[in-house]
Amino acid sequence: MQGKVILYITLLLFVSSTCFAKNYYVDPVKGNDQYPGTNPSLPFQNLEKLTSLQIHPGDSILLSSGVIFYGSLELKNVKGRNSQPIVVSTYNADGTKAEEKALIKAHGKLNGILLENCSFVELENLQISAEADGMPTVNKNQMCCGILVKTSKVDQYAHIYLKNLHVENIFYEKKGFQRGAKEVKTANGSQNYGWGIRFINSLEGASIEDIKIQDCLVENVAHTGIKFTSKTSKYGLRNISVENNKVIETGGPGIQMSGVEHVIVRNNIVDKSGSSDDTRKWGRGSGLWTWGSNDVLIEKNRFVNANGPGDSAGAHIDFNCSNIILQYNFSANNAGGFCEILGNNYNCAYRYNISVNDGYRVKGEKNAFQEGKVFWLSGYNGKRKRKGPFNSYFYNNTIFVKKGIHAKIAIDKAASGVLIANNIFCIQGESSAVLGDQYNPEKAGKSQIKNVVFRNNMYLKAENWPREIPIQDESAIYANPKFKNPGGSQVSDYLPMNSKKLKNKGIQIQKIPGDTIGLLPGLELNHDILGNKITGMPDLGAIEIR
Numbered sequence: 001m002q003g004k005v006i007l008y009i010t011l012l013l014f015v016s017s018t019c020f021a022k023n024y025y026v027d028p029v030k031g032n033d034q035y036p037g038t039n040p041s042l043p044f045q046n047l048e049k050l051t052s053l054q055i056h057p058g059d060s061i062l063l064s065s066g067v068i069f070y071g072s073l074e075l076k077n078v079k080g081r082n083s084q085p086i087v088v089s090t091y092n093a094d095g096t097k098a099e100e101k102a103l104i105k106a107h108g109k110l111n112g113i114l115l116e117n118c119s120f121v122e123l124e125n126l127q128i129s130a131e132a133d134g135m136p137t138v139n140k141n142q143m144c145c146g147i148l149v150k151t152s153k154v155d156q157y158a159h160i161y162l163k164n165l166h167v168e169n170i171f172y173e174k175k176g177f178q179r180g181a182k183e184v185k186t187a188n189g190s191q192n193y194g195w196g197i198r199f200i201n202s203l204e205g206a207s208i209e210d211i212k213i214q215d216c217l218v219e220n221v222a223h224t225g226i227k228f229t230s231k232t233s234k235y236g237l238r239n240i241s242v243e244n245n246k247v248i249e250t251g252g253p254g255i256q257m258s259g260v261e262h263v264i265v266r267n268n269i270v271d272k273s274g275s276s277d278d279t280r281k282w283g284r285g286s287g288l289w290t291w292g293s294n295d296v297l298i299e300k301n302r303f304v305n306a307n308g309p310g311d312s313a314g315a316h317i318d319f320n321c322s323n324i325i326l327q328y329n330f331s332a333n334n335a336g337g338f339c340e341i342l343g344n345n346y347n348c349a350y351r352y353n354i355s356v357n358d359g360y361r362v363k364g365e366k367n368a369f370q371e372g373k374v375f376w377l378s379g380y381n382g383k384r385k386r387k388g389p390f391n392s393y394f395y396n397n398t399i400f401v402k403k404g405i406h407a408k409i410a411i412d413k414a415a416s417g418v419l420i421a422n423n424i425f426c427i428q429g430e431s432s433a434v435l436g437d438q439y440n441p442e443k444a445g446k447s448q449i450k451n452v453v454f455r456n457n458m459y460l461k462a463e464n465w466p467r468e469i470p471i472q473d474e475s476a477i478y479a480n481p482k483f484k485n486p487g488g489s490q491v492s493d494y495l496p497m498n499s500k501k502l503k504n505k506g507i508q509i510q511k512i513p514g515d516t517i518g519l520l521p522g523l524e525l526n527h528d529i530l531g532n533k534i535t536g537m538p539d540l541g542a543i544e545i546r
Contacts, residue, residue: 251281
């Protein structure tokens with residue numbers, strides 16, 4: 001009998017919460033915090049009022065569209081349900097859903113929006129700017145974020161969706177603040193910065209799963225545009241989708257992830273990462289990079305114009321990762337380079353990508369402390385002995401480097417397990433082998449590389465792959481691919497017209513000798529970068545010739 005009563009009460013509470021989900025309206029012009037806030041004609045006035053409410057599953061927080069909200073929206077310990085998420089969005093004067101965004105201007109605040117210990121929360125159709133304006137610094141790592149999602153209690157959190165948001169102008173320091181010349185040489189920046197969208201889980205035993213960032217624009221921030229950080233022994237941020245976003249003019253990387261697992265990064269545009277157009281910016285950063293992460297698929301993105309005296313590749317795989325795959329991406333004009341796989345990485349791949357004029361940076365010029373490299377396998381993994389990378393797959397990529405750019409290639413002698421096949425290296429100018437230069441630079445010496453599959457690649461000329469590199473192509477093909485429009489900025493510009501030399505000239509990709517894993521999604525792809533079906537033996541490069 002007692003069990004039936006408990007069940008009845010539970011069902012009653014569930015039905016009550018379902019039937020009485022509320023909309024809370026906020027308008028800084030027409031509102032008043034003494035109003036009930038549940039009617040669009042009697043809205044609250046200030047975002048701070050929302051912190052005093054008991055938000056229940058199915059409730060919505062609706063901001064008046066087309067107006068400016070001064071302040072910060074903070075939601076702590078707020079949890080919806082799978083079928084009843086808590087939605088933060090916008091509304092028109094009549095209470096209907098609005099297309100025009102509301103603007104949260106969090107000047108003098110550390111965050112535009114803070115979600116702390118939250119689950120089943122969705123943010124949509126908002127514009128956020130946040131400038132802390134040099135507020136008193138509590139610690140050197142204090143930061144300002146457009147959107148910050150974090151944990152402070154051990155629990156399993158889930159379902160944080162960010163959709164159709166515009167995050168811009170995020171800075172910690174006041175305008176005119178000048179960073180010292182040495183700051184850009186620190187590993188990730190050591191001062192106070194502004195960040196676009198940040199997810200942080202630093203609690204052992206806590207996790208955040210089911211994260212989506214879709215159709216957002218992040219631009220003009222002091223450091224990273226979209227960043228995931230988990231400092232736990234296990235992957236504390238999991239099942240993540242980052243799709244159809246634009247990340248522009250970030251002072252640091254465009255997208256960065258550490259301690260994540262099961263991630264898809266698809267159809268994003270990252271342009272001008274590592275920007276130095278504001279003295280408050282860091283001035284260095286790859287379009288995307290991973291660290292300490294597992295099972296990340298990075299596909300159909302556009303990484304262009306990365307800047308900086310170090311790093312600043314289109315997209316690179318930093319150390320301690322496994323099963324990171326970059327495929328179907330377009331990478332162009334990135335100072336640091338195209339392919340970069342650092343140490344203690346396992347079973348990572350670049351396949352069916354196009355690289356244009358990547359790696360043009362010259363060490364010693366314009367304060368550059370690291371060579372740009374079109375291709376780099378590095379054993380660097382922090383202060384430890386150089387190790388790996390292990391089982392690196394690099395196949396069916398198209399690389400074009402115009403005359404006037406000196407292409408550089410580095411392969412660490414600590415690497416083990418390398419497959420380089422079916423690529424086109426069309427390098428019009430000079431090429432040379434260089435030592436991988438990181439904070440703990442590689443030293444010259446006899447190669448120890450084992451388990452190498454290196455064959456059936458096309459080169460514009462023999463010098464494209466220097467003889468000094470420790471591994472060499474067993475069956476090189478020398479010819480001009482005759483691209484449709486070499487130097488162009490679209491994937492279709494790199495359709496090769498030299499059918500005789502490329503059609504069916506590739507090899508079927510198999511596991512590297514000694515590798516029992518291969519690549520998690522499989523080694524064979526059914527389509528090329530343009531979606532053309534791959535028939536017969538693979539062609540050379542990223543585009544199949546029809």
